[in-house]
Amino acid sequence: MTMRSALKKNTVVFLPALAGLAMMGLVGCSAAGSQAAEADYPSKPVTFVVPFAAGGPSTVTALAFASCLEKGLGQPFVIENQPGASGGLAMQEVSSAKPDGYTLTLGTNGPLVMNPMINKLNYGIEDFTSVGVMAQMPTVLVVGEDSPYESADEFFAAAEKHPGKLSVAIPGATTSAAIELKRLSDEYDIEVTAVPAVGNAEMTTSLLGGHVDALFITDHQDVQSRIDEGSFVPLAVSSPERAGWYPDVPTLAEQGFPELVNAVSVFGVVGPKGLPDAVVSTLEAELQTCSADPAVIKQVGEMFIPEQFSGAGALDEIFADMQDLYEPILGQK
Amino acid sequence: MDVLNNLGLGFSVAFDPMNLLFVFVGVVIGTAIGVLPGLGPTATIALLLPITYTMDATSAVIMLAGIYYGSMYGGTITSVLLRIPGEAASVVTTFDGYQMTKQGRAGPALGISAIGSFIGGTVAIIGLTFLAPVLAKVAVAVGPASYVAIMVLGLFLVTSLGTGSTMKSLCMAAIGLLLSTVGQDPITGTARFTFGIPSLLGGLDFVAIAMGLFGVGQLLHSLERTEKAQAITTKIRNIWPSRKDFRDSSGAIARGSLLGFVIGVLPGGGGVISSLASYALEKRRAKDPSRFGKGAIEGVAGPETANNASSTSAFIPLLILGIPSNVVLAMLYGALLLQGITPGPSLIEDRPDIFWGVIASMYVGNVMLLILNIPLIGIFIQMLRVRTGILATFALMVVMVGVYSINNNPFDMWVVLIFGVFGWIMIKTGFDAGPLVLAFILGPILERSFRQSMLISGGSFDIFITDPISATIFGILAVFLAYSFINNRRRAREATAPAAVPVDTRVEAK
Amino acid sequence: MSAIKLEAPQGTEADPAATPGRHAGRYRLVPLVLLATGIAAVIGSWRLTLGELNSPGPGLWPFVVSVAATIAAGILAIVPDTEAYEKWTRRTTMLAGGVLSLVVFILLFEAIGFVVPSVLLLLLWLRAFGEESWRLALVLAVGGTAVFYVGFAVLLGVPFPDDIVVGTITRLIGM
DSSP states (O other): OHHHHHHHHHHHHHHHHHHHHHHHHHHHHHHSOSOOOSSSOOSSOEEEEESSOTTSHHHHHHHHHHHHHHHHHSSOEEEEEOOSGGGHHHHHHHHTSOSSSSEEEEEOIIIIIIHHHHSOOSOOGGGEEEEEEEEEEEEEEEEETTOSOOSHHHHHHHHHHSTTTSEEEESOTTSHHHHHHHHHHHHHOOOOEEEEOSHHHHHHHHHHTTSSSEEEEEOOHHHHHHHHHTSEEEEEEOSSSOOTTOTTSOBTTTTTOTTOOOOEEEEEEEEETTOOHHHHHHHHHHHHHHTTOHHHHHHHOGGGSOSSOOBHHHHHHHHHHHHHHHHHHHOOO | OHHHHHHHHHHHHHTSHHHHHHHHHHHHHHHHHHHSSSOOHHHHHHHHHHHHTTSOHHHHHHHHHHHHHHHHHHHHHHHHHHSOOSSGGGHHHHHHHHHHHHTTOHHHHHHHHHHHHHHHHHHHHHHHHHHHHHHHHHHHHOOHHHHHHHHHHHHHHHHHSOSSOHHHHHHHHHHHHHHHTOEEOTTTOOEESOTTOGGGTTOOOHHHHHIIIIIIHHHHHHHHHOSSOOOSGGGOOOSSOOHHHHHHHHHHHHHHHHHHHHHHTSTTTHHHHHHHHHHHHHHHHSSOGGGTTSOOTHHHHHHHHHHHHHHHHTHHIIIIISOOOSHHHHHHHHHHHHTTOOOSTTHHHHOHHHHHHHHHHHHHHHHHHHHHHHHHHHHHHHHTTSOHHHHHHHHHHHHHHHHHHHHTOTHHHHHHHHHHHHHHHHHHHTOOHHHHHHHHHHHHHHHHHHHHHHHHHTSOTTHHHHSHHHHHHHHHHHHHHHHHHHHHHHHHHHOOSOOSOOTTOOOOOO | OHHHHHHHHHHSOOOOSOOTTTTHHHHHHHHHHHHHHHHHHHHHHHHTOOEETTEEOTTHHHHHHHHHHHHHHHHHHHSOOOTTOOOOOTTHHHHHHHHHHHHHHHHHHHHHOSHHHHHHHHHHIIIIISOOOHHHHHHHHHHHHHHHIIIIIIISOOOOOOOHHHHHHHHHHTO
């Protein structure tokens, strides 16, 4: 009696699990095959740790590239979401993993560069080996469709006139967006009130509901579709050059803030310190191929994959620059 | 009618044999993972995300949505049978559900939850079909100031619904709020109360705390008392709710459907607030509120209904505005992005097949869940026939493994163990875990919105008066508090003799 | 914090029919622990800096909350609430064993993976607390472990720590 009911309980759990297995099998079959890589690497599945909860842009980007790398290198790239400690846990784990190329992670501004400056964590950028850039997303200043400010000029003029009166939602207090706004007030004496929110969804809500005056938001598909449809009006972008997809929107630099060109989220591939050169170059080459792959481009969004691929060296430089930039503002080391 | 045409299109999508299969797979997986504590819809959808993007977009969303609302049905089962709430919204169900099990009424408790869930879910889908655009406006109108008011209201409900004394509930709610501050400050990122432990930077995990306080606490408590391993079998009276049960809970189900539907639109705490509000409402309406916490069937029917209604109406902001209102829906959003589809205001025109297909599939999925759950209740009831020692041992292992699987971090196992010991002490000393756990969920939202409000208003409290929603809620709260204060004083003056029956004496069934 | 609470039960064992007046101390134990926690948190949040209302610091909210907790615990410590208070019994010591077994389980789980600690924990609980026969306990422990492993690690892909048993088996089969 006892045993039977215990079994019954288990079958209920097993049915869906079996369905899941069947589907995983299907996926596995379609992904396997293809040409093998030149070198020995990779000869077993690669774990790719994403330092955020599943569902966000980071996961979407990682999944898109993982399936492409998988095709190219003949081994599964398994995405493991490891949120917690704002990505600190994932980075800590990867920094102490064996540098054999079978544990990689998504390196980006917050978890990799800023987190160790704010909190005591056992890693820094020097504990990682860069491989290459997957995607770059600028931050864009947007207002609602019935905002009184129709251009960046009007917006900044109003901000200068009434310091601290305009509220601008940002994706969090320890993001490059927050730092740029802080520098806007420190270096150019234009003060807006930054309202840290959690994620694009909350920011979108607060602008649509008229709770804040503007957003300084990481550009992504959702922002794109709002701009296309007219409920968001872009005033300025944070990248050094104008963005190809908003040719009419000025950069902050053009608006008279030449220093403010750094609020760009970089999604790079990094591994633990001491990754062998052969592994780095294999991955780097494949990453470059993937960043031209139409399927990847469609999933990540064509504007976010830089036309000019940035490899290991370039990514190293990007992170080093970020470190230099944020250290005086955040650093306490 | 335009809507009916569109719904016709939706049903033609939903009744596609392949999609029917995916609805079925979704609700079955959902029920199963709802039953497994720890492994909630979030973790499951994360696991399935890479698979979905080889599927057709509509089928993928239909299946993932099925997992989500299916898990709401499944979550009830462990709350009622073992006092292990798998997710926030079913914490409230443990109050009366577990008491009903102890009285041998697990069957009616589960039966009424399944029926309530079906009605709540269906009412919400009908609302979603016809009222979605109107409600979407409400979702956006709720800004930081309104949130402060809603969360204060929620906390007020939390402290008033405990079974123990109000002071104990207040104390536990404050401790819950305090525990929720562990981790990084939501605004400045400063580490608070983390004692240098990196795993604490992200805060304590709700599921780990809830399963520790309720599940493990209860298991330790029963461990202490098992005289000789014995089954609860003898106490199982009937499997199906009686006519009286239906009569008692019909009002609760009707009110729960409406409450859940409206509150579910709120991003963030919608699910919990709706079940809390429903419980508080039923307790207040009851002729004899002292029955609550001791196995009142309305205390199970109302919150379960509200919780399912709210999980359905939570789709409104996602489908209409492209704003995911909780983690699970954010995951669904990600699944759509992977398919190259950006949910947003244009979804309804660009991809009516997805929009209406998903809605239609929810009607189908809810019917499937009802049909699926009725025989399942019989099976799950059989679980109680297993000797307590065996049941407790396996439940413990499910909790330990389940909690590990949330973040794949053994740290959460420690959290569950420590809170298990706390939970056991609380049972021994008559403190309720409910207010603690619920305050733990509401706390961070309250803090964040309060600080956002203060930033926006430049430190002025006027913002709570100028915001219409917050002004209304605070107004009602003030009137209510004044009324009950005056009422209490009058009663105290009238009844100089201690005529009042001690309402909260809890009879712990041994 | 946990250590304080863990010790609480062992000190006050089997105290029959307490009257609130004479044994009020034990009803005060939990409120006093909570009071201490509250005060510690007040100090902790003060040190986090409170900030001002128009720019609240990280400590402001924890400060408000811990003051509330301290007041509530203080009231309970002065006027203890005795209702729904259960007596400590001899079997309370069983509980210490149960908690200890879980501590060992988690430590082993991190060190040598899921399989061995799971069999041991299931066996212990089934045999010692469930009072099942050795044979049934062994069958359930091994069978249960297999089901859990297949369900979570294989089918759901939950990454358990490296497992000595599964690791050895796969090496022997040569996978």
